[in-house]
Amino acid sequence: MFKEYTKITNIIGDIIELSAEGVTYRELAAITNHNGDTSLAQVIRIDGSKVSLQVFAGAKGMSNRAAVRFLGHPMRVPYSEDLLGRIFSGSGKPIDGKPEIANAAETDIGGPSVNPVKRVVPRNFIETRIPMIDIFNPLVESQKLPIFSTPGEPFNELLARIALQAKADIVILGGIGLKFDEYIGFRRKFEEGGIMDRTVMFVHTAADPVVERLLVPDMALAVAEQFGIAGKRVLVLLTDMTAFADALKEISVAMEQVPSNLGYPGSLYSDLASRYEKAVDFEGAGSITVLAVTTMPGGDVTHPVPDNTGYITEGQYYLVNGVINPFGSLSRLKQLVIGKVTRDDHGAVMNAMIRLYAKALESKKKISMGFEKTETDEKYLRYAELFEERFMSLRVDIPLNDALDLGWKTMAECFDRSEIGVKKEVVDARWPKGA
């Protein structure tokens, strides 16, 4: 029913160009190479009869006599309960050895944005059992939050742990440019943790064609959206969004677009925002929470990818030297839950502990500069040690209320009650007995 074209005029990078009629913008095409290899491709520019397509599997080995058949619809992803427990590639093919999803409704990827008046103000605390998150920068349902990190840091372990411990109805993993080992790592952890049956994975590994990377967030979020509308609380994990941005760069350069900053396209902000903004709390239905990883090239937070991300997302967690840094990290939505949904002393503990830790670091600095160590300094040093061991270490795994109690205990072990700068009523109610 669809006409087949067999005359590709240009091949530039992973983009092919040919003459065709009646093609619609963003339409998909199926390409069959002379050797029988097949791939999908998407229309990204039409100029008169000249049509440009980006080939998902890449144009390596592509013959200019390959057959191109337009399919009449944009990229879609199947959606049904059968997706749960399954693993797909960046182009939506099953890679877990199981059959394709049959008889499922299909939904367009990259659909329209949610009407802002249909959103509700987020108000549900998501407990992760990681004190640096729960106490200091709590995660809120429907929040979009990246982990800013550098290669070599355990960000994927952190992501997997949150997925296992945050009680989401559905977990959707979008792996973008993952190392094969990392992919298997996620899979094992999810299987051992017993959450695989409520997980869907879209995995693009570093060895896969670069164009497929671009599809992963859209596929993951389109599926998440369908589950969300159906009333599920969905947690979407995207790792690594810098790899996604790099793929955008590659395509835009091949398309001869004028780059804006370090070669990234001028639309980088919009491109990232249209993905992150899928995080939502639907009025009268479910929600989508997005946790992503953004690796900072050279650890530089002003690099265009983390910089644009920071403007888009509702805060960020800094993962450096294997711990979540309490100072750069921020959850913009924390005010909505602290003390409102969580315990009434939460705000006081959070502020006091951070302030004390900041002072402790000052003491450390002072001593390292050769100034004299005072009695007060001793207290702070002891506190810093306990804080790092009991709260900052990623090995710590305790619920929020236990963490708050431990906070009081720690402060009482190091300081007098008048030294912590907390309102009297709160101290009276919570200061450990006998301390």
Place this chain on the structure above:
Amino acid sequence: MIDSSLTTGHVVGINGNMMAVEVDTGSVVQNEVAFVKLPDAKLKAEVIKVIGKKCFLQVFEDTTGISVGMPVEFTGNMLAVELGPGLLGQIYDGLQNPLLLLENKQDFFLQRGQYKDPIDRAKKWDWKPLAAVGDRVRAGQWLGEVPEKFITHRVLAPLGMHGSAVVKKILPEGQYPITEKVAELEVNGKTVVVSMSQEWPVKKAIKAYKERIYPEELLITRQRIIDTMFPISRGGTSCIPGPFGAGKTVLQHLISKFSSVDMVIVVACGERAGEVVELIHEFPEMKDPKTGGSLMDRTIIICNTSSMPVAAREASVYTGITLGEYYRQMGLDVLVLADSTSRWAQAMREMSGRLEEIPGEEAFPAYLESRIAGLYERAGLVQLHNDKHGAVTLIGTVSPAGGNFEEPVTQATLKVVGAFLGLSRKRSDERKFPAIDPLDSYSLYIDQMGESLNKNLDREWTKMVHEAEDLLRRGAEIGKMMTVVGEEGISIDDLVAYLKSEMLDFTYLQQNAFDDIDCAATIERQVADFKLLYKALKTPFSFETKPEARKFFIELQDNFYQKNYAAESSPEYAKFVSKIEEIIVSGGGRLV
């Protein structure tokens, strides 16, 4: 007249949201609106370049599914907004689609190609004529009025009218919908029928006033650091650049809540939807102290958040300023907040790239500066034909890449605004909010309004403010010195100056946005607080030792700080004031 109603064309190319169209018949107007017809929807677009028979249009919607050969209809009209009673309290997208009306169906999403009337056609308004038959009127003059929420909405003679007109007919008092023909004018022998609403192209400034006048009056935001140190005038312009997480959004919300104006237009341009959601849910619950109504009653929200189509984002800022200009014609004091102008500039950049224009710095188009200047110049204080005053104050946030103020949007904005409130990462990391850097920021209005400030606030006001600024600078220098030589390396006098500047910063410049009392300080309170603080700053305290000085300032500073949390004219407040006076005297102070 050119009749462009017949102009049609067909699509010949598509690249992102840019569409190339070949014109079949008729003429094309630069910036006119056209619709492309898909099988299932009609999408709005704007002509942005004409090359022979081919023209380029930016499509305001997702362009998926557009195909070569699809028919395009040109409207002959530039992108316009509808102006009339019923705008207040509305939430619009960048093209003035009312989002609350689009939500009627069981649909969470903004489906493309849905366009709704911006103003309710059926609602009836209590019309009262102001002009009489035989009156001569000019464009923008008041023909009648209707009450809209808490303001008096004037119905204006057509804003685009040339010369003057004679009122031929005018409806008597009564209840009419906006579509009713309330008046008939005769212009150059031709009859013009006037209803309560009219359209205006967003990219053209409304200039139906007598003249622009020099802004000399303070716009009160109730934020101490702004009103006292870096004030903005009514009808002035200001920009708030800052890196992410430095508190731009919170500051914007505070300004929109507490500013003493008749109405506020918030343009959420390419920012998070979540922020708008907070406004939508918070404002109807909050009281406007001036009218007793809700804050929403004096607010219009234009919301084109970051995931909504980019071309409409470019339009949204113009839509907001046009609505502001319209209400200014009624003699009202309007505040327009554009958050963020960087996203607006980026929308221009995206389009410029697709048009293959020669890029300027960071790939922004060469006309970036003139567009930014053109936008800010639309703000201003004006004298209307009836000699009443109206004002549009424009405050734009800027989101500089990497937090670096050297980038083109910040620099172009700095050239045209009167007050620069730069947020700093360092201050926000130290939890000093609002994180406006007192050393980097400036306001040209402090001297421009000097006379009126000294008359209305205090005879010595501007002098005191400048001295406070000098003290902050000196404090910063001493602070730097101390990091090198330690406290023991500086003199007691320097330490005292340093502690004074710290106290000024901590107890006056910083303000707690999340405290019910401290979040907003009336101008009367600011004057009283600042004068008391000034007294402490000017007192030449003498101390024997540095620890003694520190101890003294800890107590003094704490009393100033606690005072911020005491309600104005409450007994606690009075208690702190007398305690502070007492401490100043105990420090051996004598006012010089």
